[in-house]
Amino acid sequence: MSATTAIVTGSPERRNRKRRTVSDWIVLAGVIALAIVVVFPFLVILINAFKSPEDYATGGPLQLPASIYLDGIAAFWERVNFPEKLWNSFFISGVVAVLAVVVSVLNAYAIGIGRVRGRIPLILVFLLANMLPQEVLLYPLYTIFRSIGLYDSVWSVIITFVVIQSAFGTYLLASVFGTFPKEIIEAAALDGAGRWRTLWQVIVPVSRPTLGVLMVFFFIWTWNEFLIPLTFLISNANQTVPVAISVLQGDRLMDVTTTSASALLGLLPTLIFFLIFQRTLSRGITAGAVK
Amino acid sequence: MSTARNGSLVPFLSGRSYWWYLLPGAALLTLIILVPLGWNIFLSFTDYRGIVAPRFTGLDNWIALAGDERFWLSFRNSVAMILAMVIAPTALGLVIAAALFDVVGRKFGGRLASFLRATYYLPQILPSVIAAIVIGWILRPENGALNTILEAVGLGQLAGNWLGSPDTALGSMMVVLVWIQIGYPVVIFMAALQRVDPELYEAAEIDGAGWFRRFAAITMPMIRPEMFVVALTCTIAALKVFGPVYALTGGGPNFATIVPSYYSYSQFFQSQQVGYGAAIATALTVVIMIVSVVFVWAQNRAEKKETER
Numbered sequence: 245m246s247a248t249t250a251i252v253t254g255s256p257e258r259r260n261r262k263r264r265t266v267s268d269w270i271v272l273a274g275v276i277a278l279a280i281v282v283v284f285p286f287l288v289i290l291i292n293a294f295k296s297p298e299d300y301a302t303g304g305p306l307q308l309p310a311s312i313y314l315d316g317i318a319a320f321w322e323r324v325n326f327p328e329k330l331w332n333s334f335f336i337s338g339v340v341a342v343l344a345v346v347v348s349v350l351n352a353y354a355i356g357i358g359r360v361r362g363r364i365p366l367i368l369v370f371l372l373a374n375m376l377p378q379e380v381l382l383y384p385l386y387t388i389f390r391s392i393g394l395y396d397s398v399w400s401v402i403i404t405f406v407v408i409q410s411a412f413g414t415y416l417l418a419s420v421f422g423t424f425p426k427e428i429i430e431a432a433a434l435d436g437a438g439r440w441r442t443l444w445q446v447i448v449p450v451s452r453p454t455l456g457v458l459m460v461f462f463f464i465w466t467w468n469e470f471l472i473p474l475t476f477l478i479s480n481a482n483q484t485v486p487v488a489i490s491v492l493q494g495d496r497l498m499d500v501t502t503t504s505a506s507a508l509l510g511l512l513p514t515l516i517f518f519l520i521f522q523r524t525l526s527r528g529i530t531a532g533a534v535k
Numbered sequence: 536m537s538t539a540r541n542g543s544l545v546p547f548l549s550g551r552s553y554w555w556y557l558l559p560g561a562a563l564l565t566l567i568i569l570v571p572l573g574w575n576i577f578l579s580f581t582d583y584r585g586i587v588a589p590r591f592t593g594l595d596n597w598i599a600l601a602g603d604e605r606f607w608l609s610f611r612n613s614v615a616m617i618l619a620m621v622i623a624p625t626a627l628g629l630v631i632a633a634a635l636f637d638v639v640g641r642k643f644g645g646r647l648a649s650f651l652r653a654t655y656y657l658p659q660i661l662p663s664v665i666a667a668i669v670i671g672w673i674l675r676p677e678n679g680a681l682n683t684i685l686e687a688v689g690l691g692q693l694a695g696n697w698l699g700s701p702d703t704a705l706g707s708m709m710v711v712l713v714w715i716q717i718g719y720p721v722v723i724f725m726a727a728l729q730r731v732d733p734e735l736y737e738a739a740e741i742d743g744a745g746w747f748r749r750f751a752a753i754t755m756p757m758i759r760p761e762m763f764v765v766a767l768t769c770t771i772a773a774l775k776v777f778g779p780v781y782a783l784t785g786g787g788p789n790f791a792t793i794v795p796s797y798y799s800y801s802q803f804f805q806s807q808q809v810g811y812g813a814a815i816a817t818a819l820t821v822v823i824m825i826v827s828v829v830f831v832w833a834q835n836r837a838e839k840k841e842t843e844r
Binding site for chain 2: 264268271272274275276278279282283285286288289292300301304305306347348350351353354355357358359360366369370372373375376377378379380381382383384385388403404406407408410411414439443464467468469470471474475485486489490493500503504506507510511514515517518522525
């Protein structure tokens with residue numbers, strides 16, 4: 245588990261960019277062809293989101309739009325009150341990302357540095373919490389939130405995901421903190437820093453890169469969640485982006501290009517996050533895999 | 536296990552009061568995970584419609600489950616989901632990662648390889664419901680993109696109602712999942728390949744080992760830890776899959792694409808058979824636990840074998 249923080253960066257550039265054989269070109273053509281297959285659906289959604297239904301009926305799905313038609317996107321935007329859904333998703337994911345990192349840090353401090361007794365079973369419990377199918381929590385949580393008046397409130401979703409995400413964060417950070425250089429902690433203690441100050445003024449600043457990666461991941465994972473927001477946020481005004489878009493699929497009023505526009509609006513935010521956080525993400529994905 | 540073992544220069548470092556830091560996390564975990572989990576297990580032994588208090592019925596739900604054709608169908612479909620989310624992406628991902636790393640990265644430059652890697656990863660970043668809706672749009676029956684393409688190339692008789700007909704719904708769902716999943720193993724395996732010492736490769740090349748031999752003898756054993764991680768996390772994800780089924784088929788047509796998570800969801804909120812839904816969810820949890828334990832056990836065994844050699 246010590247390699248959790250192993251961060252793989254850089255490109256696999258080697259000097260032997262020597263002779264390119266025919267088979268090299270064939271391999272290149274193969275991976276490019278496959279990559280085109282992978283992006284093809286994105287392109288189809290993109291061109292059809294800007295078509296009128298009549299344009300679609302005459303030109304089919306593969307023609308470029310005859311003229312840029314924005315009514316489909318505008319209609320969907322108005323219909324679901326898209327800014328409101330964006331804000332809900334932002335608020336839920338942002339609050340979860342911050343709180344879940346704080347909870348993970350506190351847990352991991354006790355487990356990884358405090359080395360409290362029974363930490364191995366504890367870590368297993370946290371791991372279990374992250375692995376469970378959410379269906380197993382669904383009805384009891386639904387009952388609890390109803391009885392305390394949080395049903396159909398974004399806070400029900402926030403609390404639930406703070407716990408689920410921090411369960412993973414605890415598991416990861418505990419092993420990161422476990423390898424934290426003891427000398428630094430001891431030096432802080434000799435300087436008269438208490439545990440609370442040692443945590444916030446020594447350990448957290450030193451681990452900031454890892455905490456940043458965790459925060460980005462928590463944000464995106466929460467943004468992409470579906471089952472629990474779908475169940476707990478029933479009124480329109482509280483829905484998240486994925487929920488709002490999916491519940492309108494197959495609606496009678498959604499014509500073919502408006503549906504395409506809805507898919508485009510659904511994928512744009514995460515696409516933007518990906519572009520912003522590209523580096524952090526690719527570091528994090530690989531770091532998470534190496535236990 | 537004793538506190539003396541990590542005896543430290545500074546007395547407070549080995550104390551006991553670190554427990555305070557666990558308090559908020561443990562309280563939240565108990566409230567949001569452990570209590571609901573226990574409660575759900577309890578509900579699986581009751582008859583509960585969500586209104587009148589649950590009535591204890593012993594093993595009734597579980598006995599009904601054992602004879603429920605639809606329940607077994609949902610788990611058979613899980614096998615299809617594993618094929619689509621674990622086996623196909625792992626195999627394909629291995630080939631793609633090796634091609635990107637060995638050929639594209641070395642002969643055509645690391646930038647192109649990174650760019651292609653990001654392209655493969657694109658579907659992974661979307662919420663899975665949105666990814667499903669994207670493909671669902673292409674598969675739509677009237678003038679859908681796929682049917683239009685088939686007609687354009689003269690294969691019009693193959694066009695069909697991909698997600699709406701019982702013969703093709705599960706297969707179409709699997710294609711959606713392969714598309715969503717493929718980027719994950721590619722990214723992980725490419726990172727893993729960077730750990731492999733290139734000199735090992737060069738030595739094998741000098742010894743006359745072809746690409747495939749090198750791949751089987753050097754690469755595969757080196758990146759086995761990552762393969763275990765990918766296989767385990769993807770298998771769990773495949774057992775839990777919900778969003779795409781909800782967005783594309785609702786488990787239909789005629790339950791052709793029903794999966795355990797969707798089945799329990801529909802029992803909870805559509806049929807109001809909460810006790811029965813709880814039993815399905817509990818069964819799914821048990822399966823996930825067993826799968827995880829088996830994986831970890833197999834991984835440890837493989838590692839042991841490796842060190843013994």
